Amino acid sequence: MKHCIFLFSLWMYLSSCTASPVSPYEEPMHNSMNASVSWRNDTTGIWETAGWWNSANLLTAVIRYSEVTGSKQFYPLIDDVFTKAKQYRIGLDSIGNPVYCTNFINDFYDDEAWWALAWIEAFKITDEQKYLQMAEIIFDDLTNGWSNECGGGIYWKKNPHHYKNSIANNLFSLTAIRLYKTTGKPVYLDWFEKNVDWYLQTGMINMDIYQIEDGTTQDCEPNRNQHYNYNQGVAIAVLAEMFLHTNDDQYIELAEKIAQSTITTQLVTENGILKEMNPDIDKSNDGVQFKGVFIRHLAFLYEVTENHVYKDFIIKNSESIIKNNYDPVSGSFSYYWYGPFIEINAAANSCALECVIEGYELTK
Numbered sequence: 001m002k003h004c005i006f007l008f009s010l011w012m013y014l015s016s017c018t019a020s021p022v023s024p025y026e027e028p029m030h031n032s033m034n035a036s037v038s039w040r041n042d043t044t045g046i047w048e049t050a051g052w053w054n055s056a057n058l059l060t061a062v063i064r065y066s067e068v069t070g071s072k073q074f075y076p077l078i079d080d081v082f083t084k085a086k087q088y089r090i091g092l093d094s095i096g097n098p099v100y101c102t103n104f105i106n107d108f109y110d111d112e113a114w115w116a117l118a119w120i121e122a123f124k125i126t127d128e129q130k131y132l133q134m135a136e137i138i139f140d141d142l143t144n145g146w147s148n149e150c151g152g153g154i155y156w157k158k159n160p161h162h163y164k165n166s167i168a169n170n171l172f173s174l175t176a177i178r179l180y181k182t183t184g185k186p187v188y189l190d191w192f193e194k195n196v197d198w199y200l201q202t203g204m205i206n207m208d209i210y211q212i213e214d215g216t217t218q219d220c221e222p223n224r225n226q227h228y229n230y231n232q233g234v235a236i237a238v239l240a241e242m243f244l245h246t247n248d249d250q251y252i253e254l255a256e257k258i259a260q261s262t263i264t265t266q267l268v269t270e271n272g273i274l275k276e277m278n279p280d281i282d283k284s285n286d287g288v289q290f291k292g293v294f295i296r297h298l299a300f301l302y303e304v305t306e307n308h309v310y311k312d313f314i315i316k317n318s319e320s321i322i323k324n325n326y327d328p329v330s331g332s333f334s335y336y337w338y339g340p341f342i343e344i345n346a347a348a349n350s351c352a353l354e355c356v357i358e359g360y361e362l363t364k
Helices: 002-018 026-038 052-069 075-085 109-126 129-145 166-183 186-199 229-246 249-262 287-305 308-324 346-363
Strands: 087-092 098-102
Touching: 026 052, 026 346, 052 075, 052 109, 052 287, 052 346, 075 109, 075 129, 109 129, 109 166, 129 166, 166 186, 166 229, 186 229, 229 249, 229 287, 249 287, 287 308, 287 346, 308 346
Parallel strands: none
Antiparallel strands: 087 098
């Protein structure tokens, strides 16, 4: 009997020695996700303290969390957002009647594309056809933004059409190629190739410093010195997709030059933590989301290239977020990834959460 007890104790000891350690990302990641879903408005389906397009990105974080953890816990939430937010009240008309956007379509083409990309990802993990069908409905509206002014491309805003910029066009291209990869329909590939070919001729990729400019001026020339993290991120994803489609090294080489410039120059602190050029942007209504978008697509570039520099950068930023930008009381992250924690904000929390999710995925 004593021999049996000794063997059992030895087995327990050896098991404890060989058990996988708990990831340092795990608890703050789970807490942050739970905080995020608690801030969602149960009537409208979207998130409090976050704007309309931000909510598409908050949903994307929920989907990515579900994919990385293998949990189906939030599948009902994904469906609830789909059901409630596809007709969303955006204000009142001139005589006081409510105005709605239907099927995630509003006056901004980039807003629409964020939702389309989210629904493609929702389809991929759930196999629910309605999500893919919604992404196709949204994309069909995006094509209405195309014109021959400045040689092609889609506008950023409609009613009236205004401003051809990087974010709208790279999101349009990314949505097109991912719909093609999901459905196999040639029309999406045609749009992808057509729009990428146009974009590469616009000068919005600043080849002097390998940074993406925000858009074009009225005379169709690229504006200068407006560099935001999300523009860099979506661009490198489009170029990586173009490489995967063509096997032409020029596209992945350009993507890597943009990524390298982003993680080493004006969009990082001296310690290598991601930020915006102007710290006020990190806390602005739109800019609050930008860093998470960049990390999401840098993780995709790492998946394509296996360049350890990108993995190391994501992990370093994840560690900084947990150490310097996490509030254990609220279980949430805030605006500045280098710290300190300032205040609770749903978009800021989700932005940082995207980085922590990728850090968790890369180290588990």
